[in-house]
Amino acid sequence: MKAITYRRYGGPEVLDYGEVPDPKVGPDSVLIRVRAAAVNPVDWKAQAGYLDPVLDAVFPVIPGWDVAGVVERPGPAVTEFRPGDEVIGYVREDFLSRGTFAEYVAAPLRTLARKPRNLSFAQAACIPLAGLTAYQALTGALRVTEGDTVLVHAAAGGVGSMAVQLARHMGARVIGTASERNHDYLRALGADPVVYGDGLADRVRELVPRGVDAALDLVGGQALTASAELLARGGRLASIADPEVLALGGRYVFVRPDPNDLQDLTDLAERGALGVELAAVLPLPRTAEAQRLSAEGHTRGKIAVTID
Structure with a gap:
């Protein structure tokens, strides 16, 4: 699959776009075909090494914790989602390696909820974190x-x-x-x-x-x-x-994955109580540009990258 990766700490210049192995899907995970991922300040801060005291980096690292996409295949223990379901997730593990800036991501069930039906994939990807x-x-x-x-x-x-x-x-x-x-x-x-x-x-x-x-x-x-x-x-x-x-x-406050909280946010979005302002939407190969926009610190709303 295609993905964004980095092999050492640094700024946007360390990002590469290319082929990486497809993710394995554990029993309690779901393989998601990624449609969009959101850019967050923590992405480029982690990439710069600021989180090294608490999160190990297993290089090469695929950055990104936010995702919106379509279930490709649930793990053998998963009954909550089926192929074709549209989902969002805050896919954070306790180390940096298997992120969401890729064509596919294997997301633990504890990180997922149903995607708001009234939002685009780019908007929905901006909700989790x-x-x-x-x-x-x-x-x-x-x-x-x-x-x-x-x-x-x-x-x-x-x-x-x-x-x-x-x-x-x-x-x-x-x-x-x-x-x-x-x-x-x-x-x-x-x-x-x-x-x-x-x-x-x-x-x-x-x-x-x-x-x-x-x-x-x-x-x-x-x-x-x-x-x-x-x-x-x-x-x-x-x-x-x-x-x-x-x-x-x-x-x-350090945010943690919680499927019940995430489902509450989906429900609020569908009721019109929570919307997303998109400052920019860029294709996956332009993730470095999206990071630079985020790092400027003047963004109104959110920045997302999309995968065809």
Whole structure:
């Protein structure tokens, strides 16, 4: 099969497009014909070696954890899916090697759910990692409920835009930080936008003088510090970007595969409560270009690659 691989740590320049062996399908796995895969910042960060302390790399590595595709063949123990079923998955293992930027991927059953019927494959591929991150942060670490006011940083990005939609669905008021060019987009998602940077805390206090009930940091550094200062009494803090959140009494969130959570996201998408903004869609051989776009850090929504 054709796939994107890298044989050493580095940037987009280490990526190759070519033939690799077809994946083997274990008893509890499903062979998926990949139709689309999403680009996430963690892909190029792992590729650069930043996750080496926690995840071994078995070279050559096929990058990518997000997938949308069609079941080609279920493993012998799998009864939940049949050939032809359309699925999405957050296909993460505890090492780097067998990713989703390929024509086929063997995905463990615990990583999969049914694809939303109302979304394209490119849109659907963008839900698993970003959607699960937002969902698990809001429902687990932050325990958001109806009537809460939630501050979301980088609210126009992949995780942030999903966090805005999910928090609004939960009945919360959302304040989202973003550059001014993305403020109309955030308003369309139901958030009150504020410009990030110096003076952020004052701008948020103008909207919520008593502080926010929950803050989701997707940036780290100054954004995390400001979030802690803006919490109302009893407020909750979580970050996916900065472990210093623990010293501030908050929770650090590292997303995990969960088929039930993923199915919840599919259901929400089919009900119109969760949508995907596509910033760019590129063919698989142009994955390096897609990575470069992602690394620029100014993407609104998500970037996907597609496989014919």
